[in-house]
Amino acid sequence: MSNTHFRTCHLCETMCGIAVEYEGDQILSIKGDVYDVLSRGNICPKATGLQDVHTDPDRLRKPIKKINGEWLEISWKDAFQEVGSRLAEIQRRDGMNAVASYEGRSTAHNLGCLLMVDPLRRFMGTENIYTASTVDQQPHNFVWYFMLGHQFMATIPxxxxxxxxxxxxxxxxxxxxxxxxxxxxxxxxxxxxxxxxxxxxxxxxxxxxxxxxxxxxxxxxxxxxxxxxxxxxxxxxxxxxxxxxxxxxxxxxxxxxxxxxxxxxxxxxxxxxxxxxxxxxxxxxxxxxxxxxxxxxxxxxxxxxxxxxxxxxxxxxxxxxxxxxxxxxxxxxxxAIDTFSVLESVKGNYGRYHSRVSGRPEFADELPVSVLAEEIMTPGKGQIKGLIAIAGNPALAMPNGKLLEEALDQLEFMVSIDPYLNETSRHADIILPAVGPFEKSHYDLFYHTYDTINWAKYSPALFKPEAPGYTDYEIIAEVLRQVVVKRASNPLKKLFAQSLGWLLLKTITPELILDLGLRFGPYGKGLNPFKEGLSLKKLKENPHGVFISKLQRSLPEGLFTKDKKLHLAPEILLSDLPRLKQRWLSGEPEKPSEFDLLIVSRNTNRTLGWMHNSLRLVKGKETCTLLIHPDDASRRKIIDNTYVTVSSVTGSIEVLVKISDVMMPGVVSMPHLWGHTRPGTRLSVANAHPGASMNDITNEKVMDELTGNAVVNGVPVKVEASKDARVGDTTPAHENETIEEFIA
Ligand code: SF4
The missing domain is CATH 3.40.228.10 (Dimethylsulfoxide Reductase, domain 2)
Structure with missing residues (x-):
């Protein structure tokens, strides 16, 4: 007999409610939850792909270690100990900055990872912190910090x-x-x-x-x-x-x-x-x-x-x-959980230190991910020798991914906390996979800051993982415990580190943190059993979420600036205006270049980069295509549905071209996060639908000089018909159908 489990789709910030019909440990269907207080039954095709992730035979269930180029399963105990020893050894020998961490985009969608971001930064003690934010998000955070006083004080339309x-x-x-x-x-x-x-x-x-x-x-x-x-x-x-x-x-x-x-x-x-x-x-x-x-x-x-x-x-x-x-x-x-006030440390800061090689300033304790490769590859004091990569695939996600891959191969030790052997984790020495998406609880600790209504929802775990099965929270906590213990210089410090680890792992669970956060948040019931208000119990009793209110006016009280004023013209932003004027309005004609088109990225509604191993999402006609305006195509003798070569100063790729007047003349477009052509991954579905990686032609040296964010849109490229012009699929792609069309 089937049952229905209600939870939030954690794949993107849209936070749709899903109804998961299941029998035993089998998922029968995933549909929109019509009673969800936020989404009222609306979902997109990606949510249905969660079923594939759950059953995916390529998804790792146990730690694996690379031994003489072969991946072998090892015990969790051995894996944790080796990760701890190797990272601690590097930091003891070469200093704290010799180990870096990279947190991928999906970290922000994962309760356990999010709860561990702050401890990770504190206990690893390194300035080499990199995240996917400096590929797509940093300018928002930068501006909110300087105008409103908090990098996460998101303005919501x-x-x-x-x-x-x-x-x-x-x-x-x-x-x-x-x-x-x-x-x-x-x-x-x-x-x-x-x-x-x-x-x-x-x-x-x-x-x-x-x-x-x-x-x-x-x-x-x-x-x-x-x-x-x-x-x-x-x-x-x-x-x-x-x-x-x-x-x-x-x-x-x-x-x-x-x-x-x-x-x-x-x-x-x-x-x-x-x-x-x-x-x-x-x-x-x-x-x-x-x-x-x-x-x-x-x-x-x-x-x-x-x-x-x-x-x-x-x-x-x-x-x-x-x-x-x-x-x-x-x-x-x-x-409902006031993360802003609780964690003063996440408010933001700027320029307290700079990257070692090219002197880029930190923002909010992060350096631009575009400098990660040079920080690994340039010898000298502070060179990165070890890396903890969490829930991300920068080999495809960051500019000049191929250079980063070269850099990763030069590391002395790398651990990936990731469920897949993908284009990035294939460079690791050990991969630690967390349990599957339905085997852990979820609360959108971060994305509630993007709420369009005030509300709260908790999603419990649906299935028990195969023993022992660790969540991301437990894995990161244990890695930290091992590193801190092994790095400790005397028995007293070792004992302290052991106790702290025990506390984190055994007593301070994500559920305890959530319950306290809700109880002492703006709508919480505190510890008063008679007071109406939020607690974890209340959310568990309301599986479709609890609606609190429409958005209310909140300024000036809600501002995080010291003077409680909205800073309309921060000097740092004003000072970037001459760069803009010089770039576009200098009066000098643009120099002719062989790279005479500009490329911009685009999304498709079926896939996210980390969902390319779901057959139901990637099957059918190729969606990783280059769109080009008819005039630009005809000038280059490019024929629709053939493969073309797209080149930039960084490199070149081959991609299927579609001629369309939806493009502005002079501009071409393709989706990013594809390019599953690298050897040595364990992504059987994605490898069969590879596409090309746009980040093989983006340039890590070019960034927004103000915020350090990568430049993916507006990269100069050349497009040519491939010498052996292969013909692609001539029927229209499935790109961007509605959920109803997708199901049909
Ligand atoms: S991936 Fe789709 S279903 Fe899931 S939250 Fe985002 S929009 Fe909603």
Whole structure:
């Protein structure tokens, strides 16, 4: 007889509720949970792939060690001891910085990993901390830190109440939200805005899948979004439409904005961006005159040369039109577990130390992942010799992945905490796999900070793992315990480390932390048994989640700046404006180059990089394709559905081409995180649907100089018909169907 288990899909920040029908230890189906307080039954195809991860024979269940090039299973005890000894030995001999850690994107979706991020940083004591954030997220965090005082004080578009929605570099129809609509099927929210008389606009170098749900779409030249935003802000001031609204007495730097952008000319902006001056003026006036409005941008803005400026200017536009912390504008959730206040250490900091080789400043205790390879490969004091890689695949995710792979091979010791033998973990000495997705509990400790409503939900483990079976929390805790004990210089310190490890592992469970966090959070019941409020028990009694409220105004009290003011014009952001002007408006003509097209990345709704071993998600027509405008294709004698060579200063790849006028002329696009062509992985499904890695042609040396974020969008490339032009599939790809189409 079957049962139904309710939980949150942890694959992305959209946090959809899923209903998992199961019998014994078999999953029969995964559907949207219609009673989920956030998503109301909406899901995307990716959630169904969780079933494949659960049963995947390629998923590791036991630790494996590379011995003479062969992977052999070893016991957990031996694995932990060896990892501890090797890492401790490196740190004792070469200093704490000689061991680095890399935390992948899925760390943020994993309760155990998240709870261990802070202890990992404290106990490893290294400045060499790298995460996937510096590939796609850092500009957001950087701007929130300098403007609002906390790197995770996310501005959330209040879509349900807005009248005017201006999107840049984003595709919610496919990504299902990402900070804008936790709960999937964002396009329905866009439809609702238009239905109630509002307006929706999209600015993107590709007329992407969201465009049909918008009133207007405008092409924009990659990496010029900051200019467009300046054009909009200039117009708002020039037309006398700027207003701080309710926050009038709580903003600093207002007077600096107009002078700072005065040298940017609207006609020049129009020429550089490709959007006419009349359109820029009209959009600015409409935006500022709307009852409520939101300017929002995502990875198209953050994964580019001016990511920091883009994210700042976007917030400036919201503030100077009175749309910050207002219903229908940008708002802030109040999470049930107040991670912001509890962990002062995660608030953010900047420039306290720099990377050893190229002197890049840290932000929030992280160095740009683009410098990881040089930090491993450059000899000298502080050279990285050991690495702990957690839940990530930087070989495909970070610029110039091939160089990183060369670097990984030079490490003295590497441990991967990962369920797969993938393109990155194949370089490890030992892989420690955590239990499967349904064998551990889940709470979106981090992504509740992106909430579009105030709510909370806990997902218990559904199945018991095969013994012994460790969660990510337990694995990282034990690795830390082993390292600290083995690194200790005297018996007293060893004893302390042993006790601490015992405490972490035996008494301080994730559930205990969650219960305390909920009880002492803003909606908690504390320790009073008679008080109404949240506790873990309450969440367990409500498997579809607990709705608390719509988003409420929260400024200025909610600000984390010392003076409780919103800092509209931080010096560090103002000082980056000349770089933007010099890049696009210097008056000098662009030098001719063989790399005469710009490439941008795109997402597909079936896959995430770490879900490519799910057959139901990757089967069918090839989706890792290069899109090119018909004019660009014809000039290069490129034929639709053939393989082309895409080259940059970094390298070249072969990819199937699709000719389409959805692309802006001069711009091409392909999905990232593909390229399962490396030997020695254990990914039987992904290897059969390999695609090509966009990060084999991105350049680790080019980054947003302000935030250190990698540049994936706007990379100059050359596209040529391959010499032996193979023909690809000529039928349309499955790309980006709805969940209903996917199931059909
Ligand atoms: S949008 Fe898809 S992947 Fe993201 S949480 Fe919802 S179902 Fe999961």
């Amino acid at each position: 209040n879509l349900d109440r807005t009248d005017y929605y201006l999107m840049l570099g984003t595709n919610p129809k496919v990504t299902n939200g990402a900070q804008m609509a936790t709960g999937a099927n964002t396009y329905k929210k866009l439809q609702a805005i238009r239905k109630r008389g509002g307006k929706v606009l999209l600015i993107d170098p590709r007329r992407n899948e969201t465009a049909p749900y918008c009133d207007e779409h405008h092409f924009i030249k990659p990496a010029t979004d900051a200019l467009l935003l300046i054009g909009l802000i200039k117009t708002v001031f020039a037309k006398g439409l700027a207003t701080p609204g309710r926050l009038k007495n709580h903003i600093t730097g207002w007077e600096k904005i107009e002078p700072a952008i005065s040298e940017f000319d609207l006609e020049e902006i129009a020429n550089a961006t490709g959007i006419g001056a009349a359109d820029i003026e009209r959009i600015a006036i409409e935006f500022a005159s709307a009852k409520s409005a939101i300017c929002y941008g995502r990875t198209g803005l953050s994964m580019q040369e001016f990511g920091g400026l883009c994210n700042w200017l976007m917030q400036v536009l919201n503030v100077v039109t009175g749309n910050m912390d207002e219903p229908g504008g940008m708002m802030f959730p109040k999470t």
